[in-house]
Amino acid sequence: MPSERKTVDNIQTFESEGYALVSVNSKLYALDVVYSAGYSLLDKVYVMLDGDPEKEILVRLRPKGEGGSLEQLGRDFNNELLKYATYKVYSEQNKDIRWMIVEKSLQTNCGCADSDDGGSENFQEDPLGITKPWEGESKEEGAEDNGQGKEEGYIDDPSGIAKSWEETHKEEKKDE
């Protein structure tokens, strides 16, 4: 039985064998774009790749069901190629923006963006010396308190209620 072979643009159809052969210039379309285009049609066709990855990629498309034009199948594949090639170009162009958005969202979630922990990343100029890191400020207060004979964490006790166990028992012994 002679093979009914028909060529339209980059599409060859083999009606008797029941498949279409699409020729793809690998300088126009990257291999991952060809994979993606084939993958998007997997539910409709059986896909097989061959040829030379550096020059010409041959994609064999065999429809799963009966009916439907083989040429139309090839054209659908060409459209998918263009779609994924465009997606790849825009994806490359927007790479930095996407990275910035993800980075910003991660910073927001971990609470690092607004924290004033004295880290060099969030440091801003302070010519008047107003801002102080929390640890530094508390240490200075602690130093002043120690100078007055108070321990760190001391709370004022004007009524004299707060007494240690030793102090209370010394007083009791004196009373006895």
Next chain:
Amino acid sequence: MSEISADVAKGEVRLSFNSGFYGRGAIEQAGKDFSESCEVEVDDERDGRIGVVLRPKAAGLEPGVLADEFCNYVLGLIQNAIF
């Protein structure tokens, strides 16, 4: 073009993958995943091609369809590995 040839007498189908497009890892993984429904043999790479022999375990499985499904499955694995 890639070869898919069926040997009806032996009840097997032979595929020949272009190693420039299909990695051996993906083919072997597909072979493992298909091992429940058929016997799979993956040959060594020769002249840039990797040969695979599929022998269906059940009588109802058509070798040609099995081969085409195997090709699609390998492509799916490759695509999933990329993304």
